[in-house]
Amino acid sequence: MSASTGTHVVVVGGSVAGLATALALAGNGHRVTVLERDAAPPPANVNDAFEHWDRRGSPQTRHSHAFLARLHGLLRDRAPDLLEALFAGGVETLRFRDMAAELVPGATLLPDDDEITLLACRRLTFEWVLRRHVEGLDSVTLMSDAVAQGLLADPAGAGLPVVRGVRWSRGPAGPSEDLAADLVVDASGRRTRIADWLTEIGAPNLRAESEPCGIFYSSRFYALREGAEMPSIDRPMAADLGFLKYGIFPGDARTFALTLAASPDDAPLRALFHGEPFDAVANLLPLVRPWVDPALSRPISDVVPMANLHNTRRFLVDGGEPVALGLACVGDALMHTNPIVGRGCTLAFVNAYALADALRDQPFDLRAFALDLDARVERELVPWYENVRTQDRDAIAVNELLRHGDDPHAMNRPDGSVDPRAMMRAVVRDGLLPAMREDMGVLRAFMRIFNLLDEPADLMKDPRILTRVMDSYQRRHDRPPTDQPSRSQVVERLAALAA
Ligand SMILES: Cc1cc2nc3c(=O)[nH]c(=O)nc-3n(C[C@H](O)[C@H](O)[C@H](O)COP(=O)(O)OP(=O)(O)OC[C@H]3O[C@@H](n4cnc5c(N)ncnc54)[C@H](O)[C@@H]3O)c2cc1C
Numbered sequence: 001m002s003a004s005t006g007t008h009v010v011v012v013g014g015s016v017a018g019l020a021t022a023l024a025l026a027g028n029g030h031r032v033t034v035l036e037r038d039a040a041p042p043p044a045n046v047n048d049a050f051e052h053w054d055r056r057g058s059p060q061t062r063h064s065h066a067f068l069a070r071l072h073g074l075l076r077d078r079a080p081d082l083l084e085a086l087f088a089g090g091v092e093t094l095r096f097r098d099m100a101a102e103l104v105p106g107a108t109l110l111p112d113d114d115e116i117t118l119l120a121c122r123r124l125t126f127e128w129v130l131r132r133h134v135e136g137l138d139s140v141t142l143m144s145d146a147v148a149q150g151l152l153a154d155p156a157g158a159g160l161p162v163v164r165g166v167r168w169s170r171g172p173a174g175p176s177e178d179l180a181a182d183l184v185v186d187a188s189g190r191r192t193r194i195a196d197w198l199t200e201i202g203a204p205n206l207r208a209e210s211e212p213c214g215i216f217y218s219s220r221f222y223a224l225r226e227g228a229e230m231p232s233i234d235r236p237m238a239a240d241l242g243f244l245k246y247g248i249f250p251g252d253a254r255t256f257a258l259t260l261a262a263s264p265d266d267a268p269l270r271a272l273f274h275g276e277p278f279d280a281v282a283n284l285l286p287l288v289r290p291w292v293d294p295a296l297s298r299p300i301s302d303v304v305p306m307a308n309l310h311n312t313r314r315f316l317v318d319g320g321e322p323v324a325l326g327l328a329c330v331g332d333a334l335m336h337t338n339p340i341v342g343r344g345c346t347l348a349f350v351n352a353y354a355l356a357d358a359l360r361d362q363p364f365d366l367r368a369f370a371l372d373l374d375a376r377v378e379r380e381l382v383p384w385y386e387n388v389r390t391q392d393r394d395a396i397a398v399n400e401l402l403r404h405g406d407d408p409h410a411m412n413r414p415d416g417s418v419d420p421r422a423m424m425r426a427v428v429r430d431g432l433l434p435a436m437r438e439d440m441g442v443l444r445a446f447m448r449i450f451n452l453l454d455e456p457a458d459l460m461k462d463p464r465i466l467t468r469v470m471d472s473y474q475r476r477h478d479r480p481p482t483d484q485p486s487r488s489q490v491v492e493r494l495a496a497l498a499a
Contacts, residue, residue, distance in 0.1 A: 007359075010035065010166050010181035012148040015058045016127060017331020017348035018187030019134045023079060024356035026139045033179065034134075035168055037188075039145035042131050046089055046253065049128040050221075050300075058189060061127060062304045063219040064249040064257035066342030067119035069096075069451035074349050082133050089129040090252040091121040096447055100440060102234040107440040116447050121252040122221070126345070147172050151184060153201035153324065161201045162366065163326035183366075185328050185355065187348075190312065192333035203324045210312040211389070213338035214396035215245065215261040217309065218272045221301040222292065224254040231290040236437075239287060242398045242408060243487040244269065245340055248291055255300065256291065258282060261340055263399045264307055268491045271498070273305040280497050284485045311337045311389045313382075322370035328355055335381060337388035346452055350380050387456035394421065402487055431473030432459070439468050 007030045011018045014036030022032040040054040055061040072093070075083040096116030100107050119126070135142050152165040165180040186194045195206040224230065230250065238247035245261040260281060262269035271277035282292045291297060313335040316323055331348040354376035362369040398408040409429060411422040435442040445465050448454040460466045485493075 007031065007182045007363075008033070008180070009183045009185060010179055011185045011187050012166060013037075013057075013187035013189060013331075013333070014131070014142055014144070015055075015061075015187065015189060015331075016130065016345045017189075017333070017352060018185070019127075019130045020349045020352035021185050021187055021330050021355060022134050022140045022142075023082065023130075023137070024352045025359070026134075026137045027078070028356050028360050030139065030359070032140045033181075034140065034142045035146040035148050035166065035179075036142060036144050037147045037172075039171070041144055042128050046125045046128055049124045050122055053124060053128070055124070055127070058127075060306060060339065061123050062301065063123065063217060063306060063339070064221075064247065064259040065121075065123035065126070065345065066247075066249055067121065067126060068342060068346040069116045069118050070453055071346040071349055072117050072119055073115060073453075074346075074353065078353060082130065085133050086119065086121070086126065086129050089121075089125060091119050091125060091129070092250075092252060094118040094120045094250060096444070099233055099447075100443060102232060103236075103437055104440050104443060107443075109440075110444075113444065115453060116444075116451055118451065120250040122255060122257070123345075125252045145171050147174075148188065149176055151197045151201050151324075151327070152178055152180070153326075155202065160322060160367075161198075161203050161324045163201070163324055181326075183326055183328065183359070183369075185330055186333045187330050188333050190310075190332040190336050192314075192329070194314065194329060194333060198323060198327075201324065204318070206323055207315040207318050208312065210310045211392075212264075212396070213309040213311055213340075213388075213392050214263055214399060215309060215338065215340065216264045216270070216273070216305065216307040217259055217261050217339060218278055218303050218305050219257055219259045219301075220275075220278060220299055220303045221251070221255055221257045222297040223300045224256075224297050225295070228296045230256070231296070235287050237287065239285075239484065240395075241484055241487075242395075243402045244281075244490065246285060246288060247340070247342075248288065249342075256297070258288060258292065259340075263396070263403075266399065266403055268494050271494045273303065275303045277494050277497055278303045280493055281490055284490060284493055286483045309339065311385065311392060313385055317370055317374035320371075322367060322374075325366035325370065328370070328373055330355055334377070335385050337385055338392055341388055343384060343388075343452065347381055347384060350452075351377065354380055383456050384452065394425070397421070398425065427460075427469060427473050430476035431469040434476075434479060435469050435472035438472060441465065442468050442472075 009025050009030050009032045011021050011034045014034045018034055022034050025032050038057040043049050043053050096113050097109050148166050148168045150167045151163050153161040153163045163184045167176050169176045198206050247259050249257045260272050282288050316329050330351045358373040362372045401408040409426040411419050
């Protein structure tokens, strides 16, 4: 293998991770063929994409999506033409300086604050622009209705199997054909069949770990009515009530989406899979009510549910050795986490550029390339994966306590000792969250981590932030009681509706 022009890479999956990989590799002079199982080509324009594009291979395309500042910065630095195309397609920016001005009036801004700029757009808009951009690159061929069926490889023998291409078919039942490659990249998403494909070529068992995120997702899109303005963002656009998490995601073309997420074990809340209960609960939430007011907006989609969400990681390098040579995984196929943190597309791009950089730096040695990529993944992606897993384990515990009528913030144990986890939850709820509305330093530090610009290390390890948060916590009794509904109020509303 050589990184010169002429190296042929086959990418399985033409969604965000696959397209990002093609873009990054094409930028380094490689020839790329993308195989995408879905047959439908991108429709004529963004609005048709939202209404009609059949993307059943990536069902989350019809859910709320955040596009974080780390992605905005990466595109600005490495794919400015794509960023321009996104803006030309109607994508807008969400700037920290505007949010901060409304959330903490009179706040002083720093020059670096412009780094905290997110993209506001629907997922289908993002993918539509990305796909057309990548299809327009000379060195990329994108084949729709092209289903990868397995890997072509040299026999494992005494060493590792070496992947030489992909077996694929036109449609799921077409005759199979061989496509040779110097490198195969699996970007086929969370339901990848890579473990089976590796077994078929005699590779060692692929190690994977997976655990539930503890939530299901329900999303609905809305359009602002003519002449209506987006509500002021002087209050947060997301909240975690323990039993219910929710967020508002501004989009392109005067749209926004609302997601409600709850535990699959919380039987009454599973009603949120349906339109009427979804609307009823949306109207109980003070931060959401102004957005879904029929005078301001109208729904432009059904309520779309998604369950069975997991935090999952696959180990293409295990115990210091690749499981096969000439193969890499990117995006959700490599690792994915709770979608509520909105990181998947951003990390898919980080992953794609890490792969292109590893190939640039290790052009002649498949093993060195695999190890180089793995080191980048450990550095750039794994900390975020671990961070979500830790948060989700605690969120699941909180949820269970609430369902049993217990207080997850009650820190004093019967034996007089303090429960450190309950204490931390109380400090986050009554210290960190209010401090973000009162103190620019805390808001900035939180937003930089939320946007993947700073390490996910515990925010509270910074002594300056900790002092401000604890100061805010000490003042917790001075604040008015929360206006958020309790779980029993939500359950009662749902029961009344069902009756
Ligand atoms: C409910 C939900 C909400 C989310 N919200 C956010 C968010 O707010 N922000 C964010 O950044 N991320 C979010 N994500 C994650 C984000 O959608 C993914 O990380 C992102 O789509 C990258 O995925 P991917 O390209 O790896 O896989 P996918 O998008 O799943 O795409 C895989 C592609 O591979 C194709 N394919 C599969 N098998 C084959 C085969 N055998 N041959 C050929 N093609 C094949 C499929 O058709 C599909 O197009 C969310 C995810 C979910 C589930």
